[in-house]
Amino acid sequence: MERREFLRKNGELFLSLPFLAATRPDFSLRPGLAEYESYAFTIGKFKCRVFKDQMFKYLGKDYFINVPDEEVSRALERYQQKPDNIPSPFVSMLIENGSDKILIDTGIGYSREPITFRGKSYQFQGRLLEILAREGVRPEEITTLVLTHFHPDHIGGVYSDAGTPNFPKARVVLHEAEWDFWRSDRSAGQSPMFYLFIRNNIEPLNKGNLELLRGQEAEISPGVTAIRIPGHTPGQIAVRLASEGKGLIYISDAFLHPLHIEHLDWQTNYDLDHAEARKSRSRLLSLAAEAGLPIQAFHFEFPGIGRAEKAGNGWKWASAKI
Numbered sequence: 001m002e003r004r005e006f007l008r009k010n011g012e013l014f015l016s017l018p019f020l021a022a023t024r025p026d027f028s029l030r031p032g033l034a035e036y037e038s039y040a041f042t043i044g045k046f047k048c049r050v051f052k053d054q055m056f057k058y059l060g061k062d063y064f065i066n067v068p069d070e071e072v073s074r075a076l077e078r079y080q081q082k083p084d085n086i087p088s089p090f091v092s093m094l095i096e097n098g099s100d101k102i103l104i105d106t107g108i109g110y111s112r113e114p115i116t117f118r119g120k121s122y123q124f125q126g127r128l129l130e131i132l133a134r135e136g137v138r139p140e141e142i143t144t145l146v147l148t149h150f151h152p153d154h155i156g157g158v159y160s161d162a163g164t165p166n167f168p169k170a171r172v173v174l175h176e177a178e179w180d181f182w183r184s185d186r187s188a189g190q191s192p193m194f195y196l197f198i199r200n201n202i203e204p205l206n207k208g209n210l211e212l213l214r215g216q217e218a219e220i221s222p223g224v225t226a227i228r229i230p231g232h233t234p235g236q237i238a239v240r241l242a243s244e245g246k247g248l249i250y251i252s253d254a255f256l257h258p259l260h261i262e263h264l265d266w267q268t269n270y271d272l273d274h275a276e277a278r279k280s281r282s283r284l285l286s287l288a289a290e291a292g293l294p295i296q297a298f299h300f301e302f303p304g305i306g307r308a309e310k311a312g313n314g315w316k317w318a319s320a321k322i
């Protein structure tokens, strides 16, 4: 069956899918507090900034699907969180090296009007473009756009709601395995909301300045390397920065919560392949620890920067500003 055909026929399926529980806007974002929305640091000669696009609320039953409720509640208490409210940012990271400006992920995107999709209304008003403007970064200055995977909170801001590219001069870099997966029948049955975002933000790239990465590791630009970490999606990538003996790994959605670092076997509803995801998680932690690298974790408490440290036989997350 053609994928589109499949989607049309199974349109109602999406209403019960977990992503949508997380798509309702959280109005608790405090406007005007720049320190909550942009965090700057340097890695060697790279000037980096993490931007907070929008906040969302996730649920314990989606984040930890193979763990008894009682245990999830107890574990979340240490993070002052409850299973019915796990706040998480959507972020985007800018790396500047002279005139080279690399943006990793684009947030959920901004629509002036609520999006009506199959009879329901959704408000997607990510603030990435507004924050970039306030920080003095013009969209046409972005030279490279890196998309770590095709979930809405990462690709929503590639195009405007009018269908024009938000970063018109950027080459767009992503992994071939992600591109192939979402264009094949293997992705049939994913949330149709995912396809809405892919139709608006990925399909038009066919005509754009698209560059597909291949293999396990691939250089994006000098000192910026993509590392394939399948599991969450087949072609998800992490991005490793290396400059003047310093470094950092942007791990995207390899870990959604610090508890996934403490418990590598705790699975989430958002990973497509749990065994692959676990392998990628393990590999990332070893990689970061062996090289002594800090981590940026997309969904962790903003700005999501810290280190994975050995703890007994496992690991723990130590949030740390750099």
Ligand SMILES: [Zn+2]
Residues within 6 Å of the ligand: 151, 153, 154, 253, 298, 299
């Ligand atoms: Zn995500």
